[in-house]
Amino acid sequence: MLILPFHRMFWYTAGLEVRTLKVLLEIIRAGLITLVLGAVFNALISRLYVWFGLDIGEMGWLINLGILILIFVLYQNKFQFSGWNHSFKTEKLTSPVTTLLIGTAAVLILMPLMITSAGPWFS
Template identity: 45%
Template sequence: MIRVILELFRIMAIFLILGAVLGGLVGLIYASIGINVDYTSGGWLVGFAIIILLFVLYRNKLQFIGWYNGEGDENGDTITGGLLNWVQDGTYVLMMSSRVSKEAMLEIARSMK
């Protein structure tokens, strides 16, 4: 339980600190070219883009180096899903999945022949 709480604080710290640093950096870049985005819709757009960037960064990399050791693949090495296509009896068959493993997709494809 304590690891879950520590992980939640870690996530909040990552978003607050990195979000503030990236927001300040973008503000400096805009200020250097003479554009003021404070209190405008452009500032909100930049903030939203930073949140999306941090979310993607967290889900792809930062999620696997925290305190919480949950179920599943710890290093993100398991390949699940993908795209499988082939031609069967003159028909082009396309199989896409994000939940079924690659081996299961190949087994399904072999059973269709």
């Protein structure tokens, strides 16, 4: 007869099992944050491009990469400190790194606009 260690699946056990469960929950939380915020930002930016009459076409991956960078900055500076996995090692990104990443994300998000408005010089 197979006896499963169900007591190890719950919160009241101490030690490595609780830490593993917290890390697993934090990974699921980070994935859900990325999916939800990525979908919302992608929908908003795509609507803006459609509203301006621009076709993103094959350059949508640039926008998605910029959105992922923005979500990374937002997670590292805000969401990381409100989850289940609290550690003394977690720190916010430094101000120059945050500025560099946000600037890079803005350039990537605006790149289809720059490429389509450049016309024949970029094709």
